[in-house]
Amino acid sequence: MNNAEPTVAAVLRSIGQQLSSRFEAELLLAGVLKCDRARLFAHPETVLSKSQLKQLNELTAQRIDGVPIAYLLGVREFYGREFIVNPSVLIPRPETELLVEQALKLPVTAQAHVLDIGTGSGCIILTLAAERPDWHFTATDISAQALATAQRNQRRLDLGDRSITWRKGSGYKAFAAQTNHRFDLIVSNPPYVAEQDPHLTQGDLRFEPDIALTAGPSGLELIDELIDQAPAHLNPGGWLLLEHGYDQSEQVCEQMQQIGFDAVQSRQDLAGHYRVAMGSWQR
Ligand SMILES: C[S@@+](CC[C@H](N)C(=O)[O-])C[C@H]1O[C@@H](n2cnc3c(N)ncnc32)[C@H](O)[C@@H]1O
Structure with a gap:
């Protein structure tokens, strides 16, 4: 000036x-x-x-x-609601709204038990909680700071008396002590970018937590784990819904089919990329 x-x-x-x-x-x-x-x-x-x-x-x-505008403002809109964000959480993406949209369309019971793995800001689980007051909610993250941010968002959004169980832990290990804890719907937007992907050194990704972006050399490490171990945590007729990279749809769907999921399919985001894979566990 x-x-x-x-x-x-x-x-x-x-x-x-x-x-x-x-x-x-x-x-x-x-x-x-x-x-x-x-x-x-x-x-x-x-x-x-x-x-x-x-x-x-x-x-x-x-x-x-280059600091992302969402971190500077401290908020980002997701599915019509404003979420607190900070450098300990991924900035919610429009692609993830597709996952929420698909979750809301699934034929699950009226009082479904839902698990969100890698909740970050809590944008997925809190949106589901706002849209489906009768469901029961559990969310996990490996990062204590991310869980603290998600809980701040819970307090900030007016969700009435809906209760959400928050657990810190890696993948399903957050339930190691409760082997019989099963869900009707498991959702996750896990880290899925390959460790050497050049996008990690560009744009907003440079400022987001590594743990939110990458899970190993191929990017599919956590996704594979979530698919392989899902049957032990799903009720019969339950659904697994996973966001994945724009070029990972084939591998993710194949993995789900190999494990024995039914009705396996992936949905396209607004850019036309297959982004959200889903399958139902009937056994
Ligand atoms: C891509 S971000 C998604 C955050 C949020 N769900 C969203 O859609 O904006 C992945 C989240 O998974 C968490 N995470 C990474 N590895 C994990 C693991 N092994 N178990 C549980 N959470 C993990 C990260 O801390 C991060 O919050």
Whole structure:
């Protein structure tokens, strides 16, 4: 900013140029002023305080360094609700809304017991809890910080008296002491990017937790484990629903068929990539 008075209009011009994005400038400024974007258009003459301007300049510098806008704002919308995010959790993706959409269509019992493995911000399990008040919910993550963030999101969303059991642990090991704990639906968006995938060094992925992105050299390590061990945790007629990489559909569906799942299929995301594999356990 030069010496001109730092009005909303002037600041948006300047920050918009620095970021080469008027939209991102609006998001950051609305975040600093704790208002929605519409208010910026309604009151372009508002003058920012020194501390607001300082905060905005700091956020702009971080954004120029590549920090994801969701981490700077501390929130991301998912399935119509706002979730707290921070660098300990993956930023919820539109592809994962497909997984939620498919879960809500499945023919499960009215009081289904649902398990979400690798819950991160809690976006999947909390959305299901909001949409299906009569289901029962359990969510796990290997990361204590991620679980803490998910629990903050639970408190923030108005979910009435719905109870969610949170467990820390790797894969199904979170249930090691309860071998007879079975579910009607298991959902997961596990880490599935191959360790050497060049995308890991690009864009938002550079700032997201490794543990949320990669599970081993092929990327399929945790997915395989979740499929192989699912039968021990599913009720007869239960479903397993997994998000996977854009090029992993064939391997994931084959693995499910080999283990003995029925009705195995994968659904396409908005970009036309097969993204969510599902199968039913009938035994
Ligand atoms: C791709 S993120 C998904 C987060 C969230 N469910 C979402 O869809 O935005 C994967 C999550 O799995 C967790 N995770 C990684 N390895 C795990 C494991 N072996 N067992 C349980 N959770 C794991 C990570 O901490 C991370 O929160």
